[in-house]
Amino acid sequence: MKLDCYQRTFAHSSSSLTPIQLPAHLETHLWYVKPSEVKNESLLKQYLDILSPRERENVMQMRGEELRKSALLARTLVRTTIARYQINSQINPRSLKFRKNIHGKPEVDWQFSNDSLPPPLHFNISHTSSLVACGVTVDSQIGIDVEEKHRSIKHTVLSFARRYFSKHEIQFLASITDPQVQKLEFIKLWTLKEAYVKALGKGFSGAPFKTFTIRFKEDSIHQASEIVVDSFDEPTELTSNWQFSLLELANSHYAAICTEKHAASAEGKRNVPTKLTVWKTIPFVVDECVSGTDAVKTIYG
Amino acid sequence: MAARNALLKYLRVKAYSVPPLQNPRETSGGLSQIFRRHFSEEAKGSFLEKSEVADRVLSVVKNFQKVDPSKVTPNSHFQKDLGLDSLDTVEIVMAFEEEFGFEIPDNEADKINSINLAVDFIASHPQAK
Numbered sequence: 436m437k438l439d440c441y442q443r444t445f446a447h448s449s450s451s452l453t454p455i456q457l458p459a460h461l462e463t464h465l466w467y468v469k470p471s472e473v474k475n476e477s478l479l480k481q482y483l484d485i486l487s488p489r490e491r492e493n494v495m496q497m498r499g500e501e502l503r504k505s506a507l508l509a510r511t512l513v514r515t516t517i518a519r520y521q522i523n524s525q526i527n528p529r530s531l532k533f534r535k536n537i538h539g540k541p542e543v544d545w546q547f548s549n550d551s552l553p554p555p556l557h558f559n560i561s562h563t564s565s566l567v568a569c570g571v572t573v574d575s576q577i578g579i580d581v582e583e584k585h586r587s588i589k590h591t592v593l594s595f596a597r598r599y600f601s602k603h604e605i606q607f608l609a610s611i612t613d614p615q616v617q618k619l620e621f622i623k624l625w626t627l628k629e630a631y632v633k634a635l636g637k638g639f640s641g642a643p644f645k646t647f648t649i650r651f652k653e654d655s656i657h658q659a660s661e662i663v664v665d666s667f668d669e670p671t672e673l674t675s676n677w678q679f680s681l682l683e684l685a686n687s688h689y690a691a692i693c694t695e696k697h698a699a700s701a702e703g704k705r706n707v708p709t710k711l712t713v714w715k716t717i718p719f720v721v722d723e724c725v726s727g728t729d730a731v732k733t734i735y736g
Numbered sequence: 737m738a739a740r741n742a743l744l745k746y747l748r749v750k751a752y753s754v755p756p757l758q759n760p761r762e763t764s765g766g767l768s769q770i771f772r773r774h775f776s777e778e779a780k781g782s783f784l785e786k787s788e789v790a791d792r793v794l795s796v797v798k799n800f801q802k803v804d805p806s807k808v809t810p811n812s813h814f815q816k817d818l819g820l821d822s823l824d825t826v827e828i829v830m831a832f833e834e835e836f837g838f839e840i841p842d843n844e845a846d847k848i849n850s851i852n853l854a855v856d857f858i859a860s861h862p863q864a865k
Binding site for chain 1: 800801802807816817818819821822823826827830831833842843844845846
């Protein structure tokens with residue numbers, strides 16, 4: 436039984452995952468889980484069981500139950516999500532292996548005995564204590580970041596921005612008079628910048644925040660806004676390769692998704708919207724497609 | 737000769753036993769901090785003592801709103817022990833910059849994810865005040 440949208444699907448048995456087709460080109464899948472909704476101790480033990488020994492050790496090293504749970508759910512979400520795509524009938528989440536690229540970005544280490552090419556599946560995760568998310572694409576790099584809308588920060592928005600953001604972004608934030616709106620715009624900008632850096636896969640120091648600007652572009656012909664990135668170091672041909680979506684999830688979080696534009700669409704059509712499908716899940720228990728519901732509000736993209 | 741000795745005896749100063757020199761750090765904290773900072777500015781390029789750096793780093797972290805001060809130890813890892821995320825870590829680095837008066841470059845800040853690493857980095861940086 437394949438997962439379509441507008442459905443809530445309960446797992447057939449306590450260890451099964453409802454399979455799903457890989458996202459198409461220009462399509463992104465986003466899966467998220469809310470730690471507060473996962474309380475069953477035996478379920479959590481089941482999750483611990485599908486992790487690799489190293490991952491288990493990392494989880495247990497975290498200090499505090501909430502931290503451990505969120506770390507556990509992050510690894511569980513990655514493994515169960517990728518396993519759903521049944522690459523070459525590989526549906527056991529426990530059997531997945533991971534490695535890091537030369538810059539330290541995690542990727543799947545596909546274990547195929549024959550000479551078949553590894554599937555072009557890409558993923559990226561982000562977690563806060565209250566929400567864990569995993570984005571999946573095919574044929575394009577992806578970076579995601581989620582933050583609580585109302586998270587507190589120690590410094591003022593502008594002092595933080597002056598230290599880490601670009602001139603254009605500082606001006607943008609400084610021009611907002613309402614402090615509450617300014618704070619929300621700051622959080623949105625942070626998630627977009629994090630998502631871009633994670634998509635690039637070079638780490639925080641590989642693309643320092645001050646060296647690129649993320650801004651909202653008004654397209655006067657179609658009157659649609661687009662999120663674009665300008666970089667001082669990279670030429671325009673490279674930065675125009677990236678596209679962004681910004682969502683409000685579950686009324687509580689901002690989620691930014693940055694993906695590589697597919698070669699064909701970058702040349703030809705200008706604003707080919709990416710299709711985004713979002714599921715809320717409790718792995719092995721229930722999956723709920725929430726696209727088009729109140730749980731997912733598209734801000735841009 | 738006798739005259740010389742008589743003169744020397746006359747000139748001899750009476751010796752008093754002097755109390756041992758007080759360790760400046762044991763005197764009132766505020767005063768010794770000012771004393772220390774004054775010298776640091778004078779002799780630019782001098783390094784701070786590691787134990788002082790450790791105290792001040794611990795203090796910055798304990799004062800960070802999201803951190804439970806009772807969980808903070810000299811070995812604390814920001815993510816694993818204190819539950820800080822990437823935005824928090826960036827803010828803590830900013831707080832270190834404010835405390836020690838120098839800018840920490842992004843490629844170095846990336847690596848500072850525990851109290852030990854923060855102390856090592858700052859103590860080895862001559863611009864730290």
